[in-house]
Amino acid sequence: MTKILCVKDLSYTNSRKTGLFSAPRTFVLGPISFDMVKGETIAIIGNNGAGKSLTAKVLAGAIRPSSGSITFITDETSQQSSHSHPIRMILQHSSSAMNPALSLGSVLHNTLKLNTRLDEAQRQEKIKETLKLVGLLRDHYYYYSHMMSDGQQQRAALARALILDPKIIVADEPFAALDPSVRSQTVNLILKLQHELGLGFVFISHNIGIVRHISDRVLVMDKGQIIEAGRTEEVLADPKEVLTQKLVQSHFSLVERHASLV
Amino acid sequence: MALLDIKNLTLYLDGPGETIKALEKVTFTLQEGEIKALVGESGSGKTLVVKAIIGALPEHWRVKADRLTYKGQDLLKMNYEQRRQIMRREIAVVFQEPTSSLDPSVKLGEQIQESIPDEFVTKKWFWERNKQRKEIATGLLHKVGIREHDRWMNSYPYQLPADVSQKIMIAMALASEPRILIADDSTRGMESTTKTQVLKLLLKLNKTKNLSILFVSHDLLAITTIADTITVLYCGQTVESGKVKSLLKRPLHPYTKALLDSVPSFQSALKTKSPLTALSGTIPSLQHLPAGCRLGPRCPNARKKCVQVPIMRSIQGHNYSCHYPLHLPKAGKKDPTDDKFGEQDPIKFNLINPALEEDSADD
Numbered sequence: 300m301t302k303i304l305c306v307k308d309l310s311y312t313n314s315r316k317t318g319l320f321s322a323p324r325t326f327v328l329g330p331i332s333f334d335m336v337k338g339e340t341i342a343i344i345g346n347n348g349a350g351k352s353l354t355a356k357v358l359a360g361a362i363r364p365s366s367g368s369i370t371f372i373t374d375e376t377s378q379q380s381s382h383s384h385p386i387r388m389i390l391q392h393s394s395s396a397m398n399p400a401l402s403l404g405s406v407l408h409n410t411l412k413l414n415t416r417l418d419e420a421q422r423q424e425k426i427k428e429t430l431k432l433v434g435l436l437r438d439h440y441y442y443y444s445h446m447m448s449d450g451q452q453q454r455a456a457l458a459r460a461l462i463l464d465p466k467i468i469v470a471d472e473p474f475a476a477l478d479p480s481v482r483s484q485t486v487n488l489i490l491k492l493q494h495e496l497g498l499g500f501v502f503i504s505h506n507i508g509i510v511r512h513i514s515d516r517v518l519v520m521d522k523g524q525i526i527e528a529g530r531t532e533e534v535l536a537d538p539k540e541v542l543t544q545k546l547v548q549s550h551f552s553l554v555e556r557h558a559s560l561v
Numbered sequence: 562m563a564l565l566d567i568k569n570l571t572l573y574l575d576g577p578g579e580t581i582k583a584l585e586k587v588t589f590t591l592q593e594g595e596i597k598a599l600v601g602e603s604g605s606g607k608t609l610v611v612k613a614i615i616g617a618l619p620e621h622w623r624v625k626a627d628r629l630t631y632k633g634q635d636l637l638k639m640n641y642e643q644r645r646q647i648m649r650r651e652i653a654v655v656f657q658e659p660t661s662s663l664d665p666s667v668k669l670g671e672q673i674q675e676s677i678p679d680e681f682v683t684k685k686w687f688w689e690r691n692k693q694r695k696e697i698a699t700g701l702l703h704k705v706g707i708r709e710h711d712r713w714m715n716s717y718p719y720q721l722p723a724d725v726s727q728k729i730m731i732a733m734a735l736a737s738e739p740r741i742l743i744a745d746d747s748t749r750g751m752e753s754t755t756k757t758q759v760l761k762l763l764l765k766l767n768k769t770k771n772l773s774i775l776f777v778s779h780d781l782l783a784i785t786t787i788a789d790t791i792t793v794l795y796c797g798q799t800v801e802s803g804k805v806k807s808l809l810k811r812p813l814h815p816y817t818k819a820l821l822d823s824v825p826s827f828q829s830a831l832k833t834k835s836p837l838t839a840l841s842g843t844i845p846s847l848q849h850l851p852a853g854c855r856l857g858p859r860c861p862n863a864r865k866k867c868v869q870v871p872i873m874r875s876i877q878g879h880n881y882s883c884h885y886p887l888h889l890p891k892a893g894k895k896d897p898t899d900d901k902f903g904e905q906d907p908i909k910f911n912l913i914n915p916a917l918e919e920d921s922a923d924d
């Protein structure tokens with residue numbers, strides 16, 4: 300297994316002054332360390348306010364960490380263009396993440412224009428490829444965000460992320476806002492992309508069922524720290540920390556009720 | 562007698578040139594003390610059903626129903642004032658996204674007190690009355706399992722964590738001691754610990770107060786945990802309904818099956834990372850409703866007959882509307898045209914065709 304990402308002692312401190320005389324409220328994230336191998340899926344679970352989204356943003360480069368390092372290990376032989384971005388992020392509400400005044404084509408086009416040195420023809424070719432990859436049609440090039448269904452928006456969001464040939468995709472609750480059938484389609488699409496492109500996938504979710512189904516490893520976060528980490532089936536079968544036990548038990552209590560009925 | 566009885570509820574929208582049936586013959590009942598799940602994805606019309614019950618649909622939308630009654634009283638024939646009385650005391654709704662139905666600029670204590678009907682405040686003098694209101698409000702919060710009542714009553718809506726705001730919304734809905742609680746997507750986006758807490762609360766209210774609950778959701782884990790019966794909606798049509806147990810065991814409608822398949826936790830035999838079974842495509846929008854069974858274009862079993870709306874059939878309290886139900890190959894009359902249309906034959910589904918619609922509308 301080739302290692303593609305090495306996160307070491309990543310931390311971020313956010314302090315906000317709430318009043319003139321009150322002490323500032325501080326949230327400390329990390330230090331967080333973990334590695335990732337090619338094609339791996341890592342799930343981050345934990346309660347609200349545990350710092351999961353913040354972790355995702357720091358990983359994707361949207362927020363500069365206070366200390367620590369994120370290292371990508373690229374193999375020399377790969378033919379990836381050097382200017383491609385190794386980590387791309389998908390936001391939770393893909394519907395509101397796209398500029399409503401631009402068509403999907405121009406959004407993708409701009410992304411390429413700003414981030415790569417491809418010429419016009421190459422850009423068009425790349426867009427065509429990417430649309431096909433995520434299961435959209437050539438015509439969706441001309442679609443604005445309001446013209447697309449939930450499922451298509453999700454695919455468009457994936458297209459935006461994938462067009463720069465990332466090695467890793469980070470997603471914040473990618474399934475939470477989706478209806479069951481669109482959710483299954485998205486899960487399948489991600490599995491397929493991982494299989495085809497060897498993508499690493501880091502996602503935050505509170506849906507333990509999906510975490511169990513698609514992730515290889517799980518990180519449990521609480522108060523800005525990773526409190527438990529390990530192979531998904533091991534952590535879910537034998538959670539060590541109280542918080543993990545709670546999360547897992549409450550999920551399985553729901554599943555058990557189903558099992559008792561059928 | 563059913564507390565809430567809905568039969569063939571149809572909602573017409575007059576568009577340019579054509580009339581769309583946003584809901585078509587939705588049928589279900591809610592019995593005293595029952596927890597019924599109304600299941601459907603966005604676009605299934607579940608929120609429209611809720612709005613039809615509470616009378617919140619825009620006036621120019623035409624609602625037709627064979628029955629839409631609360632305790633035998635016809636809701637559609639009531640005047641505004643009568644209907645308002647029922648909504649004020651008998652039926653309470655907890656809407657999606659609790660924080661958007663609260664006033665962001667008013668402290669929660671005040672908002673909760675406001676939801677208490679005047680007749681519950683029996684004291685005479687205003688200082689006594691204020692005190693009594695506060696006590697009732699505190700009691701309500703205790704009832705939903707919130708112990709730090711002072712802290713939350715002095716907060717503004719934006720300061721609430723998701724579980725607390727959901728509980729407060731339920732507390733406010735309970736203020737009028739309703740007979741029916743309609744919970745519209747109450748567990749959406751919650752993580753499992755919070756979800757179990759809210760579900761436990763609803764179950765407790767159901768058991769101790771004999772509160773009937775209409776649980777509107779597509780969260781199948783939550784539904785199987787609390788509901789007694791399920792009604793599944795797809796695209797404005799009732800596709801299947803019955804006891805939770807029998808639907809889980811033996812879904813008869815392909816859509817119900819697809820919904821159940823979408824929950825990986827329900828399939829213990831499922832290999833991790835294997836693709837989930839999912840219907841292709843998405844739920845059509847109101848402008849592009851297919852004729853007949855609206856699942857048609859996405860249904861793996863669709864055949865020629867499906868361009869007619871299937872009528873609702875029933876076996877042992879399990880209702881379904883599908884021409885070719887799963888698990889029941891022999892049921893229904895054999896249609897000679899069936900054999901000519903094997904599954905390999907792709908059937909073209911035309912957009913809504915008024916002529917066909919009328920033909921199939923008799924039952």
Ligand code: SF4
Pocket residue numbers: 814815816854855856857858860861862863864867871882883884885886
């Ligand atoms: S009536 Fe036909 S299209 Fe509709 S669910 Fe049944 S088999 Fe599928």
